[in-house]
Amino acid sequence: MFERFAAEARRAVALAAEEARRMHHDHLGTEHLLLGLLAQPQDPAARVLGGFGLDLDGGRRAVLRALGGPGPEGDAAALAAIGIDLDAVREAVESEFGPGALDAPPPTRRPRWSGPRFTDRGRRAMVLTLRAATGQRARRIETGHLLLGLLREGGGVAVRVLRDQGADLAELERATEASLVGGLRAAS
Incomplete structure (x- = not known):
């Protein structure tokens, strides 16, 4: 496929x-693909996203908010509100059971593919990625095509x-297409 x-x-x-x-997700969705793009800050797609105010750390926080998880900062604040110091609890547990005792176990491995499975929307985004590249008659699928997908x-x-980060999606799409066209000219 790749x-x-x-x-x-x-x-x-x-x-x-x-x-x-x-x-600790057993699936690979559009949110993870977005973070995968942001994880390469020098890449053209990440630079386009950066122009709209998004970076990897902000993207991770935004994904956790969108998925409804409070994240570690929210957990600590919620526990502090009822008088529990999360750092003190972690320190006590780790002094008794060793470093990382509260960390989640690594995900179990699947026999054929050790990675998470694509969600329906993640799969659809990959199909649209291919269509974006095909529509531009590109020989290779670039990160910009993945962002378009x-x-x-x-x-x-x-x-x-x-959207939650305030990005104008139509403008982001135009900027991504422009970066791909610019990249194609540079490659010629």
Whole structure:
């Protein structure tokens, strides 16, 4: 499936799988693909996203908010509100049971593919990524095509995160297309 993907686009998908594992998710959705793009800050797609005020750390926080998880900061604040110091609890547990005793266990591995499975929306974004590249008659699928696939999927967590961050999706799509056309000219 990834034969036509440029190295950076392939890496973005691999980084997306790492982000899913990091969040202890057993699926790979549009949100993880967005984070995979943001994880390569020098890449053209990440630079386009950066122009709209999004970076990897902000993207991670926005994804956690969009998914409804409070994240570590929210957990600590909620516990502090009822008089529990999360740092003190962690320190006490780790002094008794060792460092990392409260960390989640690593996800179990699947026999054929050790990575998370694409969600329906993630799969749809990948199909739209291919269509974006085909529509431009591109020989390789670039990260910009992957971003276009996420935008054109239109209903996943990635789009919700981008909207929540105040991005104008039509303007983001135009900027992404322009970056791809500029990249094609530079390659010629």
